Amino acid sequence: MNRVLSSFLAVLLLVLLLGANLYVLRDLQDIASPPFEPAESQSPPFETSAEVVRIGVISRFAPNIIFSGYQPIMDYLNQNSDRTYELRLSTSYQDAVDQLRSGEVAASFLGAWIYSHLANNEDLIPLAAPRNKDGQSEFRAILVTGPDSRITQLFNLKGARVALPSGQSWSGNWLQVSGLASVGLSVADLDSLHHFDHHQTVVWQVLRGHFDAGVVKASVARRYVREGLRPVLPSPPIPGPPLVGFRNGDPEILDDIRSLLLALDPNVPGDKVVLESWTPEFSFGFIPVDEATYMEAFGQLEAGP
Amino acid sequence: MNFLSRRLIGLRARILFTVGVSTSIVMMLLSWGLLYSWRHALVQQEIANAQSVSRAFSVAVVDALIFADQDLYQSEGFLDNYVMMFMNQNPRLRAITILDEDGRSVARSWDSEDPPWISGPLPTLLTAPAPWTTLAPRSDGQWVLETILPLRSGHRSWGVLVLSVEADSIRAQLRRNFIQLALFSSSVTSVLLLLLWLLLSRLLGSLQALVTAMDTVDFHAVSVPALPSRGDEIGILYQHFHRMQQRVEQSRVDLLSAQHQVWHAERLAAIGRLASGLAHEINNPINGVRSCIYAIRENPTDHEQTAQYLDMMDEGLTGASEVLRKLLGFARKQQTAPGPLDLNEAVQTVARLVSFNMERKNIALGLDLHAELPPVLADRQLMQEVIMNLLINAIDAVDQEGCIEVASTVSGDRVQLTVLDNGAGIAPEALDRIFDPFFTTKKTGEGTGLGLSICLGIVQASGGTLDVVSPPGQATCFTLSLPVLTGSVPEGEVT
Numbered sequence: 001m002n003r004v005l006s007s008f009l010a011v012l013l014l015v016l017l018l019g020a021n022l023y024v025l026r027d028l029q030d031i032a033s034p035p036f037e038p039a040e041s042q043s044p045p046f047e048t049s050a051e052v053v054r055i056g057v058i059s060r061f062a063p064n065i066i067f068s069g070y071q072p073i074m075d076y077l078n079q080n081s082d083r084t085y086e087l088r089l090s091t092s093y094q095d096a097v098d099q100l101r102s103g104e105v106a107a108s109f110l111g112a113w114i115y116s117h118l119a120n121n122e123d124l125i126p127l128a129a130p131r132n133k134d135g136q137s138e139f140r141a142i143l144v145t146g147p148d149s150r151i152t153q154l155f156n157l158k159g160a161r162v163a164l165p166s167g168q169s170w171s172g173n174w175l176q177v178s179g180l181a182s183v184g185l186s187v188a189d190l191d192s193l194h195h196f197d198h199h200q201t202v203v204w205q206v207l208r209g210h211f212d213a214g215v216v217k218a219s220v221a222r223r224y225v226r227e228g229l230r231p232v233l234p235s236p237p238i239p240g241p242p243l244v245g246f247r248n249g250d251p252e253i254l255d256d257i258r259s260l261l262l263a264l265d266p267n268v269p270g271d272k273v274v275l276e277s278w279t280p281e282f283s284f285g286f287i288p289v290d291e292a293t294y295m296e297a298f299g300q301l302e303a304g305p
Numbered sequence: 306m307n308f309l310s311r312r313l314i315g316l317r318a319r320i321l322f323t324v325g326v327s328t329s330i331v332m333m334l335l336s337w338g339l340l341y342s343w344r345h346a347l348v349q350q351e352i353a354n355a356q357s358v359s360r361a362f363s364v365a366v367v368d369a370l371i372f373a374d375q376d377l378y379q380s381e382g383f384l385d386n387y388v389m390m391f392m393n394q395n396p397r398l399r400a401i402t403i404l405d406e407d408g409r410s411v412a413r414s415w416d417s418e419d420p421p422w423i424s425g426p427l428p429t430l431l432t433a434p435a436p437w438t439t440l441a442p443r444s445d446g447q448w449v450l451e452t453i454l455p456l457r458s459g460h461r462s463w464g465v466l467v468l469s470v471e472a473d474s475i476r477a478q479l480r481r482n483f484i485q486l487a488l489f490s491s492s493v494t495s496v497l498l499l500l501l502w503l504l505l506s507r508l509l510g511s512l513q514a515l516v517t518a519m520d521t522v523d524f525h526a527v528s529v530p531a532l533p534s535r536g537d538e539i540g541i542l543y544q545h546f547h548r549m550q551q552r553v554e555q556s557r558v559d560l561l562s563a564q565h566q567v568w569h570a571e572r573l574a575a576i577g578r579l580a581s582g583l584a585h586e587i588n589n590p591i592n593g594v595r596s597c598i599y600a601i602r603e604n605p606t607d608h609e610q611t612a613q614y615l616d617m618m619d620e621g622l623t624g625a626s627e628v629l630r631k632l633l634g635f636a637r638k639q640q641t642a643p644g645p646l647d648l649n650e651a652v653q654t655v656a657r658l659v660s661f662n663m664e665r666k667n668i669a670l671g672l673d674l675h676a677e678l679p680p681v682l683a684d685r686q687l688m689q690e691v692i693m694n695l696l697i698n699a700i701d702a703v704d705q706e707g708c709i710e711v712a713s714t715v716s717g718d719r720v721q722l723t724v725l726d727n728g729a730g731i732a733p734e735a736l737d738r739i740f741d742p743f744f745t746t747k748k749t750g751e752g753t754g755l756g757l758s759i760c761l762g763i764v765q766a767s768g769g770t771l772d773v774v775s776p777p778g779q780a781t782c783f784t785l786s787l788p789v790l791t792g793s794v795p796e797g798e799v800t
Contacts, residue, residue, distance in 0.1 A: 013326060017333065024337050025483050029476045031348055031448070033440040063371045064364065064458070071459030078460070087461075089375040 053253055054088040055243075056108030058096040060169065060217075061198050063089050069279040070109065073261075076274060080260050083253070092197075093168040100124065100246050106253045107245040112139060112238050113170040116294040123247045126294070127258040128286035129240035131266075137240035137287050141171035142221045143179070145213045146206055147228035154183040154233060161192045163205045163214035171199065171215045174235040178301055179215075203229055219281045236301060239293050243286070261286040317505045325498050332490035336483075343482055351450055351475055352438045358398075359436060359454040359468045362391060366403055367456050370411070370463040384412035397474070399449050402467040403456075411464060440472055448472035511539040515546060564762065568690065571755055587628055590621030597621075628661075643767065645680040645790050646688055648722055649713055655692045656711070662700050666707070673712035681720050681787040683767040691760045691771075695724040695783050698756070701747070702728030702781060715789070719769075722785040731775040739773060 055074065057066050070087055077085040088105050090096035093114050100108045107127060115121065129137040145151045151160060157180065164172040172195055180186055187193055194211070196202050202214040203224045213232070221231050243261070245254040264271045264285040275283050369383050388401045392414050402413040436454040443449050449469040456463040534540055597614035604610060656670060663670055699709045703726045710725040731739060731746075738744045740761045745754035757771075764771040769787035 010322060017326075017329060021333065021487070024340070025480070028340055028344055028479050028483060031344065031440050031472065031475060031479075032442070033438070035439055035441060062368075063375065063377065064368050067367075067371060067458035067461065071461045075460040089371070089377060091377060 051082070052084045052086055054086050054105045055257070056088045056090055056096045056099045056105035058093045058108070058110050058114065058166075059090050059197060060093075060111065060165065061200060065198075065200065069281070072278045073282065076264075077257065077260055081256055083256065085257075093166050100244065103246065103249065106249050107243055107257055109241065110244045111166075111169045111241045112294060113173055113298070114168040115242055115244055116298045117168070121291075125245045125247050125254070126242035126289045126291060127245050127254060128261050129242045129289040130282050131284045131287045132240075133284055135284075135287070137289055138237045139170065139240045140218045140237050141174045141215050141235040142218050143175075143213060143215055143232040143234075144203070144206055144221050145230050145232055146209055147230055149212060149230065151213050151232060154179055155185070157213060158185055158189045159191050160212035161210075162190055162194070163202045163211040164193065164195050165199045165202050165216060166197060167195045170235070170238055171217055174215055179235065203227075217281075219279075222280070238297050238301070239289060242289050242294070258288070262288060317502070317509055320505060321498055321502060324501055325494060328494045328497055329490070332494060336486040336490055340479070340483060340486060344479055347475055347478060348440065351470070351472065352452075355438065355450050355452045355468065355470045356436050356454070358395070358470070359452040359466055362401070362468065363454055363456055363466050366466055367458065367463055370405070370456065371458075374463070388412050388414055397471050398468065399443075399447070399471050400467075400469040403464060404467070405464040406462045448476060450475075508539065511535070515539070515542060519546065564759075567755055568687070568759055571690070571694075571759055574756075587625045590625045593621040594618045643682050643684045646683045646685050647678065647680055648688070648720055648787070649674040649678050651685060651689050651692055652711055652713065652722065655689050655696055658693065659696050659700065662697070663709070666700065666703065666705050668700060668703055668706070669708045671708065671710045673710065675713045675715055678713050678720060679715065679789045681767070681769075682790045683769075683787060684763075687763045688767070691763050691785065692722070692724075694756045694760050695785070699724055699726035699728070699781070702726050704728070716786075718789045718791075719786050720789055722787075723782055724785075725780055725782045727780050730777050730779050730781050731773070733777060736773065736775055740771070 055070075057070055059066075061069065066089060067087060074085045074087055077083075088099060090099055090108075093111065096105075096108050096110060097114065097118060099105045100110075101123065112129075115124065115126065118124065130139075132138055143151075143154065143157075150156060154175075157175075162175065164175070166172050175193075176187055180189070191212075196205065199216040199220040202211075202216050203220065205211045206214040207224070207228060215235075218231075218234060221229060225231070243257070245257070262285075264275060266272050266275050266284050271285070275285055365387060366384065369387070371377075384403055388403070392398050392401060398414075400414045403411040405411050436452055438453070439451045440448065441451070448471070450472045451467060451469045454466045454468070456466055535543060597618045601611050601614055652672065652674060656672065660670070696709070696711070703709060708727050710723075712723050712725075714721045714723075735744075735746055740757050742755055742758040744758075761771050764785060764787070767787055769785065772784045772786075773781065774784070775781040
């Protein structure tokens with residue numbers, strides 16, 4: 001009897017072990033996750049308004065980079081205004097100016113160079129410009145090279161292939177206006193000089209070795225140091241790229257934009273959180289600028305030493 | 306296969322089964338833990354891969370959507386072509402669907418199914434902070450890993466990318482892992498059981514050798530054979546068993562020595578109890594001799610009378626000498642050895658020896674001895690001691706002018722000798738302990754309490770039994786039973 005009971009228990013145990021393994025094998029293959037069930041409603045981060053205000057950006061970067069850099073500013077304006085602000089891209093620097101003058105956009109993030117060199121720019125009003133950590137609005141272009149380049153100063157550019165961004169930007173004109181002349185060179189001393197649409201394009205061309213050197217915005221150069229880009233020499237400072245409004249535009253809108261942007265103080269904790277979520281170029285907020293600042297700065301540079 | 310072997314095999318089977326089941330359970334639990342960990346890691350890895358692919362794919366999609374939104378580029382057909390090319394380059398992709406911010410399909414692969422949650426307004430997924438991933442079987446039974454990635458720039462939403470990757474390979478991988486682990490566990494368990502079986506065979510073989518040695522050990526042997534020496538615990542067990550054998554042998558020798566001493570003492574005690582009767586038997590001829598000497602001195606010239614008295618003196622001294630010779634013959638310590646024995650003759654020898662004691666109490670001794678009593682195998686000296694003890698006990702128990710009957714019979718293959726007296730019998734409470742060593746009902750100094758205990762030992766050593774029946778207040782009957790000696794007995798050897 002004992003032997004029969006032992007045998008029965010042994011067989012039962014083996015069956016249980018086998019069954020447990022089969023169960024595990026089946027359960028193991030059941031990798032289903034909970035189905036996607038979107039919430040019925042979720043409050044949008046801000047109320048949308050029927051009045052849509054478009055703000056332009058010169059085409060200094062690729063569209064997706066512009067959106068990732070400037071859309072947070074639109075989100076901030078939308079959260080703190082009754083209006084709905086949207087970005088409007090342009091195909092070129094001149095296209096951005098045309099959008100402004102045509103009223104397609106209420107304001108536009110232009111470059112310091114193009115703003116300063118527009119003929120008859122009396123119809124444009126600089127509203128604000130990015131502030132740096134010292135509280136100034138200052139902008140520099142930087143001569144950059146690849147990691148193994150022999151170029152360590154401007155003089156080494158003789159016979160070099162140089163990549164530049166738009167010819168309507170300070171970075172695209174520094175060398176020709178004052179940089180090369182400061183070391184006794186001219187454009188003719190270079191092997192070649194080529195303008196690209198975007199600053200990032202210049203960086204890629206230099207890093208890939210297609211060009212010996214290039215000039216880009218300092219904020220862009222900092223971003224690619226880890227990829228091997230080597231900053232060589234900064235340009236003299238110029239006022240930061242202004243957000244420009246059309247003089248004949250809706251003054252309430254321009255005032256709304258300017259007041260909201262100037263209201264951000266990096267020393268205020270709440271504002272600091274907002275600013276730190278923005279691209280580094282705008283992470284210290286904005287300061288007011290005027291036309292005279294730009295005219296004076298470029299006048300001195302182009303007059304030469 | 307003997308009983309011991311079956312027991313050892315049963316023990317080995319039980320150990321193997323227990324260890325096998327325990328190992329299997331432990332290995333299974335470990336395997337299950339590993340498998341579920343692997344499943345988690347595998348699924349998480351697949352999800353991370355799918356999300357990475359989705360994010361990589363979405364970069365160009367967002368660009369295209371931005372271009373289309375900003376009227377910067379004629380993007381007609383661009384996304385559809387992009388989806389097809391991407392699908393062709395990634396065989397594990399099952400479907401891609403791109404929805405705009407209003408939930409409209411912008412581009413999709415041919416076999417894409419509308420996600421079940423696309424109904425009515427686009428869900429708030431557009432503002433979700435991270436991609437959502439689901440794992441589930443499709444309507445055709447094929448498992449897919451679906452990544453739902455909101456396409457956004459800041460708070461600006463461009464739509465949703467739904468990318469489905471086949472997930473049957475995950476389940477196949479899990480099945481393979483299960484089988485591999487099951488095989489591994491089975492192999493480990495099998496190797497473990499094989500090693501255990503070899504170890505148990507060696508161990509139980511040693512135990513079996515020990516058990517066999519225990520069964521076959523001869524305690525009458527002069528020397529104890531040693532088991533093979535080993536350097537492990539079994540060897541220690543062997544050594545201890547060998548020492549125990551030696552101690553048992555020494556104890557047996559000591560016990561036999563003590564028994565001989567006790568038997569000798571008891572024999573001397575019996576002689577002491579005979580002494581009074583013997584003294585009387587010797588005194589009578591001595592007194593006769595003294596009377597003869599006195600008569601001879603009174604009338605020394607009567608040579609005829611002197612000659613007659615000298616004959617009488619010689620007869621009396623010869624009788625006394627005979628009595629003393631018999632006593633010395635009984636008391637002398639002799640080397641004992643079993644041999645064919647005529648029980649009737651032993652009874653008659655002892656009866657003559659105790660006749661003096663019985664005459665003093667006027668006890669009538671009746672002998673009813675079987676005429677053709679077969680011999681038994683026993684030591685003559687020891688068996689005479691047994692009979693002596695029984696007769697003396699009977700004499701002590703019987704009052705003046707009592708009666709003792711001794712009879713020998715044959716019952717089957719046994720010879721029986723009964724000693725019956727008409728004494729006062731034995732009390733029931735004493736009857737159960739009458740063969741216990743040092744138990745006596747006599748006064749202090751009159752008995753050692755070892756007589757019947759020694760008798761029982763002698764009888765049992767000869768393969769016999771000694772029983773007593775004593776109804777209270779009536780007679781007492783001791784029955785001695787010995788097996789008949791089988792086989793031919795050489796002429797003249799029966800004593």
